[in-house]
Amino acid sequence: MKSFERFVFEADDTGDLILSPQQLELNKLCFEMKRLASLQFRKSGDSPERDAEIKQANAVNKTEIFRLWHKALPMLVAQYFTHYLFTYGLRNVERKPMKKLMQLAAFSMEVPRLSFLLADKGDYYELFLRFKIKNRILQFGVHTQALFLINARQKPNLWYLLEAEQDTELVDFFGRVGFKIQVPKDYYETHFERYVMELEQHYEMEYK
Incomplete structure (x- = not known):
């Protein structure tokens, strides 16, 4: 793998790519995971009730992402040239992936x-x-x-x-x-x- 061109965040980012039906379905699952992946954080002055609400929302999203992972795994196993990147809660994601951070997986x-x-x-x-x-x-x-x-x-x-x-x-x-x-x-x-x-x-x- 010489380089990585970009991350695919939404369907519009795949315009010039030729994808199989399975890859299109896998992308749909990934888009849904991305939507759920951003954590909510407690702010200074938040009430205990708000704190509990944030924890509950994050827990619900985590459970849904876990379900989506199990749905996506059979399709992911079938793909070639898979790599991983630790995003640290999507904070480590930019428009162009850095090759040195992308690990073969x-x-x-x-x-x-x-x-x-x-x-x-x-x-x-x-x-x-x-x-x-x-x-x-x-x-x-x-x-x-x-x-x-x-x-x-x-x-x-x-x-x-x-x-x-x-x-x-x-x-x-x-x-x-x-x-x-x-x-x-x-x-x-x-x-x-x-x-x-x-x-x-x-x-x-x-x-x-």
Whole structure:
């Protein structure tokens, strides 16, 4: 790929492009995602009611974008020359994409399953988050994960779409702490064991 000409923000931007019916449908989904992607932010002086309203609106949009991602994935997997760019809430998007920021990407239809490991480290426990593809345990990539998509350290340019919104919340939380949490044993039973037991009701939990 020598260069990137422009971003496509709306149907008028595709005037001179020859697109397949599938690509036209994929663009429609992307336009809808873009419309929903801009976050609302709380302003100084906003009431608690307004703050709650903003959070609710952002949550509703996030759920809808997640639904659209699942609809778009089969079409996206079929495309050639796919790349990704972290837009940071659309703040990193300009009319002409910068080649140095566009990273080669591939997308998989395989469904990732989150998997936890609770390891006894002597004076403390360490709770790790990994994921599985076809029963193979993979470690999360060292770079930033996308909102609904994850990658593995072994293949950082191959992206998997998470199955449930709850999964995205867990990945976001654990991603902030390097996908592991250390808990002193004196603290574990009183304050943390219930959390682990709740996770075990929904996800695989391995003990070591």
